[in-house]
Amino acid sequence: MIKKVFFFSFIFVFSSLFSQDSTISDTNSLLLKKYNKYKLLYNVNCVQDKITDNQGNGFENLYGTRNFRTILHGVAYRGGGNNYYHRTNKRSNKNPLPIDGLNNLLNNGFSTSVYLYVENFETAPSFLTNENSNDTLKYFQLGGNTSSELDSILMFTYNSITNHELGPVYLHCWNGWHQSGFVSAVLLKQFCGFSTETALHYWEDCADNWTRGYDRIRNAIRDFEPLEKYSISEEISNEICPCYDDERANDKIIVQNNNDELKSLKITVLFPSNISDLPPSVSTFLDEYAAMLKENSYLGVEVSGHTDSKGSKEHNLVLSEKRAQNVMDYLILQGVDSSQLSFKGYGEELLTNECKDDVWCSKEQHAKNRRIDFNITNISYQINFNKNSSIISPKDKLVLNDILLILNSEENMKIEIGGHADKGTGNDFLNDNISTLRAERIYNYLKENGLDMTNISFVGYGSRIEKYKDERDRRIEFKILRNE
Numbered sequence: 001m002i003k004k005v006f007f008f009s010f011i012f013v014f015s016s017l018f019s020q021d022s023t024i025s026d027t028n029s030l031l032l033k034k035y036n037k038y039k040l041l042y043n044v045n046c047v048q049d050k051i052t053d054n055q056g057n058g059f060e061n062l063y064g065t066r067n068f069r070t071i072l073h074g075v076a077y078r079g080g081g082n083n084y085y086h087r088t089n090k091r092s093n094k095n096p097l098p099i100d101g102l103n104n105l106l107n108n109g110f111s112t113s114v115y116l117y118v119e120n121f122e123t124a125p126s127f128l129t130n131e132n133s134n135d136t137l138k139y140f141q142l143g144g145n146t147s148s149e150l151d152s153i154l155m156f157t158y159n160s161i162t163n164h165e166l167g168p169v170y171l172h173c174w175n176g177w178h179q180s181g182f183v184s185a186v187l188l189k190q191f192c193g194f195s196t197e198t199a200l201h202y203w204e205d206c207a208d209n210w211t212r213g214y215d216r217i218r219n220a221i222r223d224f225e226p227l228e229k230y231s232i233s234e235e236i237s238n239e240i241c242p243c244y245d246d247e248r249a250n251d252k253i254i255v256q257n258n259n260d261e262l263k264s265l266k267i268t269v270l271f272p273s274n275i276s277d278l279p280p281s282v283s284t285f286l287d288e289y290a291a292m293l294k295e296n297s298y299l300g301v302e303v304s305g306h307t308d309s310k311g312s313k314e315h316n317l318v319l320s321e322k323r324a325q326n327v328m329d330y331l332i333l334q335g336v337d338s339s340q341l342s343f344k345g346y347g348e349e350l351l352t353n354e355c356k357d358d359v360w361c362s363k364e365q366h367a368k369n370r371r372i373d374f375n376i377t378n379i380s381y382q383i384n385f386n387k388n389s390s391i392i393s394p395k396d397k398l399v400l401n402d403i404l405l406i407l408n409s410e411e412n413m414k415i416e417i418g419g420h421a422d423k424g425t426g427n428d429f430l431n432d433n434i435s436t437l438r439a440e441r442i443y444n445y446l447k448e449n450g451l452d453m454t455n456i457s458f459v460g461y462g463s464r465i466e467k468y469k470d471e472r473d474r475r476i477e478f479k480i481l482r483n484e
Contacts, residue, residue, distance in 0.1 A: 028235075030164035035074035035239050038168065041108075044070055046243040047188070048205055054175075056082035061108060064101020067176030069206060071184045072191060072240040075160045076169045078184045080176030081115075093174050096124040096139075106130050106137040111167035112156050115141045116179040135167070144183045145220070151227075153183055154190060158230045161191070161240065177207040182217045190226045192241035201246050210285055278326055286327070289374075290334035296402065300378030303328045303343040306350055308369040309357050313347055321345030327372050342377065376413065379403060379478035383442065387424065387474065390437045392445060400442070403478070404449055407456070414481040417442050417458040420465060422473035428462055436460025442476050 042051050042059070052058045052068040062068055066080035081101060084093040089100075096115045097105075105113055106128050115121055121141040128137045142149045153171065160166045173179035184206070185199040194202065199221050204211045278286075293299060305324030307316040324343035332338050348356075351369050355361035381403065383396045392400070407413065419439030421431035439458035447453050466473055 031162070031236070032239060034164050038074035042070065044242070046245065047071070047184075047202060048244070049242075051077075052079065052082075054208070055085040062101075062104050064098045064104050065170070065172065065176075067208070069176070069184075070242050071171070071187050072157070072161070073242060074168060075240050076157050076171065076184075076187055078171050078176060078180040080172055080174050080180070083174075092120075094119045095174075096121050096141075097172065099125075102128055102137060102139060105170050106135060109135065109167040110137055110170050111135075111160065113137060113139050113170040113172065114153060114156070115139065116143055116171065116173045116183065117141075118143070144179065144186075150183070150186065150224075154187070154227065154230050157187055157191070158232075161232055161236060175208075175210075177210055178214060178217060181206050182220060185221045186224045188241075188244075189221075189224055190230055191232055192237060194244075196222050198244070198246050202244060205246075214285075214288060216288070278330060286330055287334055290331045290336050293331065293336045293340055297337060297340065298379060298381030298399070299376060299406075300340050300342070300380060302375045302377045303331075303341060304350075304373040304375055305343065305345040306369055306371050306373065307348050308366040309348045309351065309355055309359075310366065317345055317347035319345070320347045323372055376406065377480060379406070379415075379480065381478070383438075383476040384472055385438055385474040387471070388426070388434060390434065390441045392441060397445070400445060401449070404446055404451055407446070407451055412455070414455040415457070416479040416481055417456065418465075418477045418479055419458065419460040420467075420473055420475045420477065421463045422469075422471055423463045423466070424471075426463075431462040432460055434460075435462050438474075438476055 044051060047070060050058065050067055050069055052062050052065050054067055056063055056066045059068070064082050064086075066082045066085070068077060068079040071078050081095060081097040083089075083091045083095045083098060086098060089098055091098075094117070097113065102113065102125065107130065115124070118141060124139060126139050128139070129135070140152075142152055144150050144153055153169075156169045160169055171180050171183050181203045185194070185203045188194040188202060189196070189199050200218060203217065203221060293301065303324045305320035305322070305327075307320045307323075309316075311319075321343070322345070324345050328341050328343040331341060348369070352371075353361070353365055353368060355365050355369060381399055383392065383400075385391070407415065417439045419435035419437070419442075421435045421438075423431070426434070436459070439460050443453070443456065443458040446456065463473065467475070
């Protein structure tokens, strides 16, 4: 009797295990079928490959998206919303997906889409249903900048990986470059084993050359560590992870801290021919630049407009001024103090190459001259001192370190460090001495910290230039004599 029970138990356990194995096999088969369906549908192999281009063309059944790329085959895709270039419903770039984009995702079997910015999300539907198939698409707003938001994006993706009944996830920002690139880099670290270095290379390679600045994103990619709760098998990873040929695998990307963003002050924004309106592709970049200027309110910047040599000089001068003013106005709208900014149009006066009148140049060469440059015009941070003292406070040393970064990045900037004193009770002789000593102390601090002093000078003005008529006149000011 005991033997019979044992034999029956053995058969039951064996049958149960076999049934479980069969269920797992069936599930994996259905998952593989889903992954392969989208591989065949979009016919791309690698993460850099675009399915729709920058103007939303290339795959009509995905119209309404831009720069659509694969993150994980059959699971997650990235891109932008096609608003600015839309054929029939053109609107500001700072919007969620147009309705045809959402409907096309639904018809392509997507279950989830995530808008990675906040602007105008309330104008979009949060839920769509396909009346023919009863498929549904949920539309969320999640930035991915907090741990909880990023966890939600990871959860959506993990659920799509492990549930064959769920369609893919579409993660999008405005252009399909920066924020969508960030969350994509996180997903590739989590599910495909990308190293931090490879993830950073990937982010840069898929930003269509708009990579200047954005240290916040680089730092966030660096900081993310894969989560155990979202682990997947190597077999599944091999199926869903696209190819990525990282040609810089042996290079080293240095993730800069926030202060290093100051090195990006001298930058260039390119424009289409004969256009003064801001290209939609630059808005996200200018938002980052505006944030940096707000954090460093002691900086003054000239927005300089330039054109190529095509057209009359008079027309080009007006065009360059419009470009410069449009950029300056945009920065002010983002909260930059107008006192920090000025603008000037230079027309075709300052070409970056030899493409003058009567000189043949390619379109690409001419394009390099249609630009906006940002040049530092003023460093108005004041270093104040105690009476009869030239000691630099720890707080002021922190700002001096920022200024040091700026000066190191501006080879042709000529600076005068001016020392000042208040009238107080001192005589002119003493005030001249203490103001010169203060200026020299700053000069030596910058020199000791590695600054090339070729174009740097210092001078003491005593109490001859009163600004406040109180103790705040014990100060240092930086005067820019030239910045070419």
